[in-house]
Structure formats: structure tokens, C-alpha cells
Amino acid sequence: MAVHIPGLVSVVVFYVCILAIGVWGSRKSKKVEKKCTGTKSEISIVGGRNINVLVGIFTMTATWVGGGYIMGTAEAVYSPSQGLLWALGLPAYAISFFLGGLFFAKPMRSKRYVTMLDPFQNRYGKAFTATLLLPALVSDILWVACILAALGGTMSIILGLSSTISIIISAAVSILYTFLGGLYSVAYTDIIQLCFIFVSLWLCVPFLVLSPAVTVISQTPAFNQSQENAWLGHLELTDAGRWVDQLLLLALGGLSYQALYQRVLSAASSAQAQITCYAAAGTVFIMGIPSVIIGVMAASADWNQTAYGSPPPFERGDAGKILPLALQHLTPTWVGVLGIGSVAAAVMSSMDSALLSSASLFTQNIYKTIFRKHASERELQWVIRVSVLLVGLAGTGLAFGDDSVAALWILSGDLIYVAIFPQLVCVLHFQWVNSYGAICGFVVGLLLRGLSGEPALGIPTVLRYPGWKEENDVIVQNFPYRTVAMLSSLTCITAVSWLVNLIFHHQLLPQSWDLLKAINMKNETKVEEMPDTSDEMEYALNTKL
Incomplete structure (x- = not known):
């Protein structure tokens, strides 16, 4: 041509x-x-x-x-x-x-x-x-x-x-x-x-x-x-x-x-x-x-x-x-x-x-x-x-x-969608989530997504949800498997964080077992709760485009 x-x-x-x-x-x-x-x-x-x-x-x-x-x-x-x-x-x-x-x-x-x-x-x-x-x-x-x-x-x-x-x-x-x-x-x-x-x-x-x-x-x-x-x-x-x-x-x-x-x-x-x-x-x-x-x-x-x-x-x-x-x-x-x-x-x-x-x-x-x-x-x-x-x-x-x-x-x-979105929701809106829940949620989300397969990347389908079918030797998942992985990650983050907080706050385990130092992170909590006092000042000081 x-x-x-x-x-x-x-x-x-x-x-x-x-x-x-x-x-x-x-x-x-x-x-x-x-x-x-x-x-x-x-x-x-x-x-x-x-x-x-x-x-x-x-x-x-x-x-x-x-x-x-x-x-x-x-x-x-x-x-x-x-x-x-x-x-x-x-x-x-x-x-x-x-x-x-x-x-x-x-x-x-x-x-x-x-x-x-x-x-x-x-x-x-x-x-x-x-x-x-x-x-x-x-x-x-x-x-x-x-x-x-x-x-x-x-x-x-x-x-x-x-x-x-x-x-x-x-x-x-x-x-x-x-x-x-x-x-x-x-x-x-x-x-x-x-x-x-x-x-x-x-x-x-x-x-x-x-x-x-x-x-x-x-x-x-x-x-x-x-x-x-x-x-x-x-x-x-x-x-x-x-x-x-x-x-x-x-x-x-x-x-x-x-x-x-x-x-x-x-x-x-x-x-x-x-x-x-x-x-x-x-x-x-x-x-x-x-x-x-x-x-x-x-x-x-x-x-x-x-x-x-x-x-x-x-x-x-x-x-x-x-x-x-x-x-x-x-x-x-x-x-x-x-x-x-x-x-x-x-x-x-x-x-x-x-x-x-x-x-x-x-x-x-x-x-x-x-x-x-x-x-x-x-x-x-x-x-x-x-x-x-x-x-x-x-x-x-x-x-x-x-x-x-x-x-x-x-x-x-x-x-x-599977790995970051549930983490972002939790870190911005749930102040009580911690590292233990975040790590567990990340692993669970990626594991479920990987087991669901991905033909474009050559990943075989191990976990087959209801309604799956085979087209041209490729497994097609009609079930919302990505959303299931995302919601599982979100649930895991909140549930594990709540459980870990409960265990340490009620002293069911000694504080020395908090290997990630995730329960009493005062500095990080302070940063998260910083009030919004800078917007108007920045707007006045900075030069507009």
C-alpha cells in the first residue's frame, strides 16, 4: 500500500x-x-x-x-x-x-x-x-x-x-x-x-x-x-x-x-x-x-x-x-x-x-x-x-x-482494580485498618485473580466459576470473577485488621508480637488526621496558570 x-x-x-x-x-x-x-x-x-x-x-x-x-x-x-x-x-x-x-x-x-x-x-x-x-x-x-x-x-x-x-x-x-x-x-x-x-x-x-x-x-x-x-x-x-x-x-x-x-x-x-x-x-x-x-x-x-x-x-x-x-x-x-x-x-x-x-x-x-x-x-x-x-x-x-x-x-x-482499589478505599476511609489486613487483602485478591486465569497472558484457568464455558479452547468466565477478587480483598483487609486490633487491644497477645509495629503508629495517625487548613492559603500564594 x-x-x-x-x-x-x-x-x-x-x-x-x-x-x-x-x-x-x-x-x-x-x-x-x-x-x-x-x-x-x-x-x-x-x-x-x-x-x-x-x-x-x-x-x-x-x-x-x-x-x-x-x-x-x-x-x-x-x-x-x-x-x-x-x-x-x-x-x-x-x-x-x-x-x-x-x-x-x-x-x-x-x-x-x-x-x-x-x-x-x-x-x-x-x-x-x-x-x-x-x-x-x-x-x-x-x-x-x-x-x-x-x-x-x-x-x-x-x-x-x-x-x-x-x-x-x-x-x-x-x-x-x-x-x-x-x-x-x-x-x-x-x-x-x-x-x-x-x-x-x-x-x-x-x-x-x-x-x-x-x-x-x-x-x-x-x-x-x-x-x-x-x-x-x-x-x-x-x-x-x-x-x-x-x-x-x-x-x-x-x-x-x-x-x-x-x-x-x-x-x-x-x-x-x-x-x-x-x-x-x-x-x-x-x-x-x-x-x-x-x-x-x-x-x-x-x-x-x-x-x-x-x-x-x-x-x-x-x-x-x-x-x-x-x-x-x-x-x-x-x-x-x-x-x-x-x-x-x-x-x-x-x-x-x-x-x-x-x-x-x-x-x-x-x-x-x-x-x-x-x-x-x-x-x-x-x-x-x-x-x-x-x-x-x-x-x-x-x-x-x-x-x-x-x-x-x-x-x-x-x-x-483487584490490587489497589480496595486498598485505597480502606486507607482513605477506614482509619482502623492496619498493615496485617492490607497484606492479607493484597495476597487474597491477587491469588483469586490469578487462579481465575487470563488468556491474553497465557495464564491457565484453575478456578472456574459458575456459568463458565469453553470457546476456541479458551475458558470464558461469565461470572464477575474480577469483582469477586476485589470484594474478597476488601473483606479480608477489614476483617483481618479488625481481628488484629481486637487481639492486641484486649492483650490476648503481648505487644512484642506486633512484628509490623502496626497497632500504635502515632506518627502516621497524626498525619492522616491533619486538618484541611492549607487550601485557601495555597490558592492565594501560588501563581495561577
């Missing part, structure tokens, strides 16, 4: 503009370093806590509207085995942001934490915090792989450019400006990227609807329940458990990302952090509507009337690439090029956030706390940059050759 030169030039110009904005953001970061009272590493991580509401909403929304969200939603709507009822990203992410603003933003921001793992460090100490870093890091790497795979497939179809080259170039641009400017570069580029995504995707919609190859959707199999390829989809009672499991995974698992709390903690006050979450709940839903429409149009199209021909994409195993295929064959060429630009923008807006979140966790909670307690600010900044580079390379390596963007999208949130 020949390379589409005008389209390639357009994408290169877009990349250069994004890189220029990222570099400008890095200069803005250096200016803030001179004015702000915070350390340089904290400015890179939370932007000096002076990100205003509008910028916060843009960067929060752009982080979640990634390649996985855009292409995964279109793939779900188009796939005959799923349909619109299985496009769970829109409602799930809206629920996630609403719950984040209601229950998580204020407890995190009012304590002036720097990362999501800070409350764990205060309560449980260094060792367990380092353990929690592993699932967070793996999840971010899978997230990077997901969004890069989405971009590689899109560029290879519309521009005729090798997916390998597309992935490498896009990763390099995103890594470079994140490397240079930290949160400021990420936030400013997110504004441009989100605006471009919104305009370009909505511009594609009329051309798709008016395409000669697309039938009137009321005459498609969507309203004929005897057909299995209805874009509306159907939900059998046997699939209800799997549907609920995926919805809760995306909604509650989204509350366990450092990228979310990076924006919450960068707000000027707790109230502003909550407003940012509530507003993002609406904008992220709106940003997913064009992907739904693209999936519907692709399912309603007669592909024999296009250059793609027969059989249709699903039968060829191209459902994961349905968005770029629809843009290529159902719209004019220049519209398809705009569509690829929107995917590229979505990829970079999410990738830079994932890179910075992992780098922030490692620098703040591992390197600075465990390895180099007296490290200089210059040293910490370089640790952030090197971490950005390493996470980016790891995610880029996993992006090659994966056909299903939706599968990687789900998998990226799987681990933190």
Missing part, C-alpha cells in the same frame, strides 16, 4: 506543533519553579498545585479519552458479539469521575499528598508501598501499549505507513515533551489535543452518516433480534455477570490510577479538585459519542459497496481496526486524515499521563523514600525523566502486534 503523502505531512505538522507546545510548557515549568515555594520535583509531579479549573478539566478529560477509549468503544459497538450495550467506557468513566469527586478528591487533596501512594506510605510504611507500586506500574505500561497499538493500526490503514514506524515516532514525541516539562507540558498539550479530538471526530460523523454504503439504521439488523450482528447488541442472562464485571472494572478501576490523582493533587484547593472531577464526568461521556456513531455506521454499512469488499471486517479479524477502516472507506480521504489526527492526539494525551504517573510514583515513593532520602532536587528531576523513558520503552515494546485494542484496554485496568 502506497504512503499517503499529504496525510503524512499533515500528521508530521501536527506532531511538530504538539512538540513545540510541550517545549513551551517546559519553559513555563521553569518559571513556576522560581516563583513557587514547592520543590522542583513536586512542580514536575503536581505543577506547584496551581492548575486552574479549566486546564484541570481539559487535562483530566484528555487523559481518559485515549486511543483505547476511542477505538475500543467503536470496536465494541461494531462487534456482532457485543454491540452498543457493551460499549461500557462512556457510562463507566462518567461514573468513575463522579465517584472520584464525591469520595476521593477531597481526602487526597486536603492532606497535600504528592502521589496516590503517599497515604499508604504514611499508614503502612515503605515495604508495602513498594509492593503496591508493581501493579500500578504494570497497569500504566499496558495502558501505554493499548493506546500505541490503537495508533499503529490506524496509521497503517489510512496513511499506508508501517504500524511499527507510527508507534515509534508517536512514542518518541510523547516521551520527549513529557521528559522535558513534566505536568506543565502534559497539561498544555492536553488542551490542544482534546480540542483537536473533539472537532475532528465530530466532523467525521456527517460524512459517515451520508455515505452511500451505509443503510438507514432503522432497516439494519439492529431491530431484528433474530440476527446476531445487531449494532444495538443484546445481553443474555448468562452474560450479565461478565457485563457487570467489566462495567465495575472500568468505573472503579479508574479510581486507582495515579494519573487521576495527579490532576486532583495539582488543583489549587479541594473544592476545585472536586469540581474538576464532576465536570470531567460530563465531558468524557460527550467525547465518546462519535466513536459510538462510527461503530453504528460501520455495522450498518454494506462493505461490498466499498473498496474493502467482502467478507466484512469482523469476519477477517479486523474488528479492532474498525474505526480507521470506517474512516478510510466510508468518508473522503481528507476526512480520514483528520480522523487519524484525532487518534494520534488521543494517544499522546493519554500516553504522556501514563508515563508521568509511573515516573512520579517511583521517584516520590521509592527512590526518594527508600534509596536516596537526601537526594538533591536536580537528581530527583533526572530520576523522573529516566523513569519516563523506561516506562515509555516498555509500553512501546508491548504495543507491537496486538490486534484487539479493547482487550488491552480492559487488561490495563484489571490488576489495579
